[in-house]
Amino acid sequence: MEREKEMLRYAYTQSPFYQSLLQKKKASAEDLMEDWTKVPVVDRRQMVCADECVIPSSSQSSPEGNQRIYDMSSGSNGMFMGIPWSVKDMISSVSPLWDCRSRFYGLKVQDKSCFFHMYPDFCDEGTARDPRSNRKDLGFSVLGLTEDRVERIYQEMRNYEPKWILMPPSVALLFADYISKGKAKEIPSLKCVELIGEWVTDKQRKQIEKAFHCKTVNIYGSYEMNAIAYECPEGHMHLLEDNVFAEIMDGQKVLPDGEEGDIVLTSLHNTLMPFVRYSLGDRGKISTKKCSCGHPGRILRLTKAKRNDMIRVDQDIDIPPYEFTYAFQCVMNSMEVEMLQYQVEQTGYFSYIVTILTKDRKLLEQQEVQEEFKRIFQERLPHDFLKKGIYTFRFRDEMPSERAVKKMRTFWSFKGDEKK
Numbered sequence: 001m002e003r004e005k006e007m008l009r010y011a012y013t014q015s016p017f018y019q020s021l022l023q024k025k026k027a028s029a030e031d032l033m034e035d036w037t038k039v040p041v042v043d044r045r046q047m048v049c050a051d052e053c054v055i056p057s058s059s060q061s062s063p064e065g066n067q068r069i070y071d072m073s074s075g076s077n078g079m080f081m082g083i084p085w086s087v088k089d090m091i092s093s094v095s096p097l098w099d100c101r102s103r104f105y106g107l108k109v110q111d112k113s114c115f116f117h118m119y120p121d122f123c124d125e126g127t128a129r130d131p132r133s134n135r136k137d138l139g140f141s142v143l144g145l146t147e148d149r150v151e152r153i154y155q156e157m158r159n160y161e162p163k164w165i166l167m168p169p170s171v172a173l174l175f176a177d178y179i180s181k182g183k184a185k186e187i188p189s190l191k192c193v194e195l196i197g198e199w200v201t202d203k204q205r206k207q208i209e210k211a212f213h214c215k216t217v218n219i220y221g222s223y224e225m226n227a228i229a230y231e232c233p234e235g236h237m238h239l240l241e242d243n244v245f246a247e248i249m250d251g252q253k254v255l256p257d258g259e260e261g262d263i264v265l266t267s268l269h270n271t272l273m274p275f276v277r278y279s280l281g282d283r284g285k286i287s288t289k290k291c292s293c294g295h296p297g298r299i300l301r302l303t304k305a306k307r308n309d310m311i312r313v314d315q316d317i318d319i320p321p322y323e324f325t326y327a328f329q330c331v332m333n334s335m336e337v338e339m340l341q342y343q344v345e346q347t348g349y350f351s352y353i354v355t356i357l358t359k360d361r362k363l364l365e366q367q368e369v370q371e372e373f374k375r376i377f378q379e380r381l382p383h384d385f386l387k388k389g390i391y392t393f394r395f396r397d398e399m400p401s402e403r404a405v406k407k408m409r410t411f412w413s414f415k416g417d418e419k420k
């Protein structure tokens with residue numbers, strides 16, 4: 001049986017969320033097994049809002065629980081969702097990525113690398129474990145990237161002599177800016193910079209390559225799936241088809257090769273949280289054209305993907321927008337309020353409008369509670385420039401329509417001078 005069908009059967013017989021979909025369709029798992037075209041397309045919005053849990057009841061209390069990796073991801077549209085992985089699944093899931101790294105760029109599991117993560121460890125840096133590959137490498141938090149810290153991290157990376165660095169483009173651009181000011185010596189051990197998590201333009205890539213004196217390699221991935229596609233030396237993004245089953249769809253219809261539509265994925269590995277026909281909200285097309293690099297994976301071309309602006313706090317100071325995600329997570333942890341989604345619109349160098357979708361609107365509109373919320377939020381913003389901001393909060397309890405969600409981003413920056 002194809003692996004996507006095995007995953008389908010597992011999800012639709014074990015997960016309360018998928019079982020409720022079956023009930024609504026008045027269908028059985030067998031019906032879907034027989035006809036894959038009937039399998040519903042799901043997305044993060046549905047999972048976040050559902051009353052039923054996605055995690056299969058059988059694995060909620062399994063002994064494997066001790067060996068879980070848990071990521072809280074806010075996604076490109078600011079919707080919070082926790083995504084658990086078992087260590088075993090994680091290792092199988094990242095193995096196609098390692099094949100590519102080794103085959104295309106000669107990178108080996110035992111080579112040293114640096115990576116960037118979303119955890120707040122900026123006081124205590126040093127060797128950290130990358131939970132995605134289960135290796136020891138030098139990791140740094142993307143939070144609180146002030147000029148001083150960028151300089152310090154760059155020196156630490158240089159001393160560590162990594163073969164490659166894995167970072168989001170917005171973070172790579174901060175370093176490129178620092179290097180191009182002329183004070184930093186190059187990192188001679190570096191073979192490439194892997195760019196992940198955000199859309200990057202050709203111009204930005206050139207900027208990063210010039211600063212780091214090495215090539216850049218694009219990875220397309222998500223917390224739900226891990227690596228989905230990897231760029232070969234010919235510049236093609238090959239789907240990692242031993243990790244994901246990919247379809248391009250328009251609604252419930254599968255589009256032929258070459259046509260643009262929604263990227264819909266089935267994880268072939270995550271059994272703790274199954275994703276079957278899951279739309280990430282990105283758009284693209286797939287080509288079956290053979291590539292001279294020899295990789296068998298079909299070629300994915302992204303036409304619309306995660307694109308977030310930088311926070312502009314001064315004429316020439318930009319901050320990647322991860323800071324907000326972290327601060328909101330701190331609020332949720334310490335106040336026991338449930339947030340489903342956030343959006344921040346910057347209206348001036350120091351002014352922001354924050355819209356929060358929450359099941360606890362009435363509670364949060366009480367003055368005392370709201371003050372506590374604001375206090376924790378502002379206190380936990382890692383960057384001093386953001387602590388100084390003036391924030392206007394709006395709490396909502398209505399889910400935006402599916403259409404609106406597709407257009408939604410986490411953050412809009414303001415352009416140009418302070419608005420009057």
Ligand SMILES: [Zn+2]
Nearest residue numbers: 232236291293
């Ligand atoms: Zn290729």
